[in-house]
Amino acid sequence: MGNLVNVAVDAMGGDNAPGEIIKGTVDALNDQENVRVHLTGKEDLIKAELSKYNYPSDRVTIVNADEVIGMDEPPVTAIRKKRDSSIVVALNLVKSGECDAFVSAGSTGAVLAGGQLLVGRIKGVERPPLAPLIPTAKGVSLLVDCGANVDARPSHLMQFAKMGSAYMKYAMGIDNPRVALLNIGVEEEKGNALVKETYPLLRSCSDINFTGSIEARDIPEGGADVIVCEAFAGNVALKMYEGVGKVLLAKMKEAMMANVRTKIGALLIKDSLKSTLKEFDASEYGGAPLLGLKGLVVKTHGSAKAKEVRNSIIQCITFKEQDVNGKIKQYLDLDSEVN
Amino acid sequence: MGNLVNVAVDAMGGDNAPGEIIKGTVDALNDQENVRVHLTGKEDLIKAELSKYNYPSDRVTIVNADEVIGMDEPPVTAIRKKRDSSIVVALNLVKSGECDAFVSAGSTGAVLAGGQLLVGRIKGVERPPLAPLIPTAKGVSLLVDCGANVDARPSHLMQFAKMGSAYMKYAMGIDNPRVALLNIGVEEEKGNALVKETYPLLRSCSDINFTGSIEARDIPEGGADVIVCEAFAGNVALKMYEGVGKVLLAKMKEAMMANVRTKIGALLIKDSLKSTLKEFDASEYGGAPLLGLKGLVVKTHGSAKAKEVRNSIIQCITFKEQDVNGKIKQYLDLDSEVN
Known part of the structure; x- marks a missing residue:
């Protein structure tokens, strides 16, 4: 020991x-x-x-x-x-x-x-970000920053990318983690002023594996290991992720409890569903580190x-x-x- | 006619x-x-x-x-x-x-x-916003703006609130639509500079039913009829909403197709599940108007x-x-x- x-x-x-x-x-x-x-x-x-x-x-x-x-x-x-x-x-x-x-x-x-x-x-x-791990179809991604620093500057986002890379590589064992910038399109000219200034900074970092912009819809698929964003957008992404999951699962449950027929169906798929949903259980990974x-x-x-x-x-x-x-x-x- | x-x-x-x-x-x-x-x-x-x-x-x-x-x-x-x-x-x-x-x-x-x-x-x-309707547990909400105007100003958001109210009231038939400001907490002091400036503006509008801030996690529950946001955050919210739904449904399907037992279960719950999921089908409402x-x-x-x-x-x-x-x-x- x-x-x-x-x-x-x-x-x-x-x-x-x-x-x-x-x-x-x-x-x-x-x-x-x-x-x-x-x-x-x-x-x-x-x-x-x-x-x-x-x-x-x-x-x-x-x-x-x-x-x-x-x-x-x-x-x-x-x-x-x-x-x-x-x-x-x-x-x-x-x-x-x-x-x-x-x-x-x-x-x-x-x-x-x-x-x-x-x-x-x-x-x-410069600014310590709050960086929750969110489960995806391919494993888990780090969303950095999700609430610590609103109105961040490009230099902050560059540090988030580096700290996030270190976390995913050494704490989570992901080799050469893919770093993406949260954006509203994948082309380099897309985005708000912050994103447009940050993009070339990330591209110039030789020590991270920057893969470009990512749209929020590709996050749950596992489109990147480290998703860099300003805290307001990150918080919106995280909470929408949680909110949609909660409502969809509740509705699903409602559908399965609708009548005797569906209840029998639910019994038959229960175990399989549980093991699938376990993959999407954020609590499996612990809490959000403040890096x-x-x-x-x-x-x-x-x-x-x-x-x-x-x-x-x-x-x-x-x-x-x-x-x-x-x-x-x-x-x-x-x-x-x-x- | x-x-x-x-x-x-x-x-x-x-x-x-x-x-x-x-x-x-x-x-x-x-x-x-x-x-x-x-x-x-x-x-x-x-x-x-x-x-x-x-x-x-x-x-x-x-x-x-x-x-x-x-x-x-x-x-x-x-x-x-x-x-x-x-x-x-x-x-x-x-x-x-x-x-x-x-x-x-x-x-x-x-x-x-x-x-x-x-x-x-x-x-x-001042700025015409793109305003998609998104299905919620309680019906449907308007997310305005979702991509037309990045780096918007508070006066733009005030107009979004008014145009969104008119749309939900007259095009969707929702009486006295609840207008909320997308934020990262519900207290008035929460948020970035844009949100902090916009909040009192919305509160001062006598012609809309402003209910305060809303967190993204409460959107799928149907926490407001009109959700006012700057386009970057709105786009992230919309696409995360779509992305999580897509991945969860795919995983659910995978779980139901896992083996003979689950396939029989799936048959029994299919109709009930379909009618539930229809409520969450954005295409039921048409496309996103540019207001x-x-x-x-x-x-x-x-x-x-x-x-x-x-x-x-x-x-x-x-x-x-x-x-x-x-x-x-x-x-x-x-x-x-x-x-």
Whole structure:
């Protein structure tokens, strides 16, 4: 057994805290020998949940935090004022170096703001992007940025491309990841001012595998491994992806439950359908990493259940063991040598 | 029978021209007594297709056009140079007043550019948006703008809201349509610079039913009737909507065809599933109108089949009979009186 990876977990964040967060944590601990989890939040609640399970207690630390940041609080103010919140206490563990990574299902705004304010950016990173993995027909793609930086500049997008390449190559094991620029057509002259300025910058990067523009309709097919976009468009793409999936599946279910005949049909296809849909389950891959910080910060869905929490913790182990931050630095440095 | 509505149809545009275009035209003519269609394109090809069907030939005019604008030609140049193309000839029929509307499955860029250059904007309209109807769990919503005007300004978005309201109220019969601004969160302080400037403008419009921001994930649920957005984000939303649907349905089909057991199950649920999925079939509603021009220009998918072409022609009849352009003028004038 090598060195333990230390992961701080926000026990109080998200719709299903603390129950599902603790369950996911226990699952990760039982599955993986090389991780220690630091649970931040109300000690008595955490202890009560932990008492339901068998787990390696020598690899769990409870760090009491009496406050909770609500989903609707103004993020920066909340981070500054609620020093004893589960998010701030956890981020300070990463800042001090006691932890390598942080996982939270809490307020996205607070996690993003706190990550930047407390953990801090890697030197040279202009804007740390939020980069969720989305399942596709061919595997999984990274959508970078999906909400951290609205009104980004071309130089930011170039860094997103590099950080995303490093992440997909080293954290996800995809060789020579294909990088595409989200656009409204595939021709180079298409797009808004930002895209038109960014395109030649990406084309000039020798250290990434830039394949050109991609339209949103080709993302679910798996048209690229890293999709670079400004956060507003990325957020729209991500949420439309989630929204369409949800409605289509609900309608499908309705159709299968319509009458006795369809219910029998549903029983016959259930297993096959389940294994197909599993491929499209984002929680299989963990949460969205905020790239470019000195430590790893992972934001899971607010509605995350144990599986997503477990997989997010495992994601932190890979990130640390593969030294993805070291690779991100290399990608960014390489460019500063070239220019 | 009242006055005939005159619709110009591009017989040469799209992946399935002229076959599916002519078939859809014949279907519309046989269904509706109050429309005359002017088919533009190569006369011999059009005649050969028409000869396959029974239809009211007194309500069909063939207008020969020897050129075709390809999908990848630079739009403005193509419109200027190919004066004898099916698109230009048809648009000139609208310009001259001989036709009320134009339907094309051809190059989106050429249709948008040609609509503006040849048909022209209603006086006072700053930018004519492309506004597709997308099916939702509750009916159908209008996404405006989806590709006509990148880098739009807040005043453009305000006009989109008004034109979209007029369209949904009078062409689609939705009373007091709910207008929402596409955003990355629902709080007023969320969003990029454009959205932050547009929000108070929309709130101040007394003639529309502005309900605030909408996240892309709530669009498929039917969270608003008119979704106002800048064209880049709108195009991403639309294409992601189409892309996810396509991949999920393909995967679903794969799961149902996996083995004998699932194939029997599929047979049992087939009818129920079909009627559910029909609700999500955009071609039921026709194509995307380009709003704010002196005549109606409707862009169908490049892959449009007869049903979409038929429904697009019927859409033109409603547009004319409900005097949607008159209503658009009223909506826009009302505002100029207020200010």
